[in-house]
Amino acid sequence: MASLSDIGVSAAINLLSALAFLVAFAVLRLQPINDRVYFSKWYLKGIRSSPTRSGTFVHKFVNLNLRLYLKFLEWMPAALKMPEPELIDHAGLDSAVFLRIYLIGLKIFIPITILAFSVLVPVNWTNGTLNDSNNLQYSDIDKLSISNVPEQSQR
Numbered sequence: 001m002a003s004l005s006d007i008g009v010s011a012a013i014n015l016l017s018a019l020a021f022l023v024a025f026a027v028l029r030l031q032p033i034n035d036r037v038y039f040s041k042w043y044l045k046g047i048r049s050s051p052t053r054s055g056t057f058v059h060k061f062v063n064l065n066l067r068l069y070l071k072f073l074e075w076m077p078a079a080l081k082m083p084e085p086e087l088i089d090h091a092g093l094d095s096a097v098f099l100r101i102y103l104i105g106l107k108i109f110i111p112i113t114i115l116a117f118s119v120l121v122p123v124n125w126t127n128g129t130l131n132d133s134n135n136l137q138y139s140d141i142d143k144l145s146i147s148n149v150p151e152q153s154q155r
Contacts, residue, residue: 004141079095080103127150
């Protein structure tokens with residue numbers, strides 16, 4: 001049976017791995033060797049030239065500009081605020097579709113989450129159906145489920 005601490009450990013592992021992948025993406029995106037992967041549309045338009053053709057040997061493979069590492073997430077708010085035609089021109093149709101799906105998901109699931117935590121969780125938590133049953137084994141997380149509400153309850 002999963003307890004609250006088990007779920008907390010699982011959530012911590014998931015959050016830390018998501019953060020690690022985000023940092024890995026941000027660091028790899030800044031490296032000159034990966035420039036054609038992350039900015040291929042700019043190369044096709046002629047806006048950007050290869051950074052591996054100029055500079056010292058180390059600068060061809062590793063970006064040593066520390067200021068870029070400190071502000072590696074600045075592109076996110078700018079992409080969310082950018083008008084859709086400009087985003088399509090700048091990053092491509094797939095990026096615009098991905099952002100649209102992401103924003104629709106936020107608009108759907110944030111209100112549902114607020115509703116669940118403000119209505120359903122208190123209703124399930126305050127019932128004593130599981131406490132009244134002597135022969136049932138349950139954990140703290142079971143108190144949050146519908147199994148803690150009795151049949152034909154007014155709640």
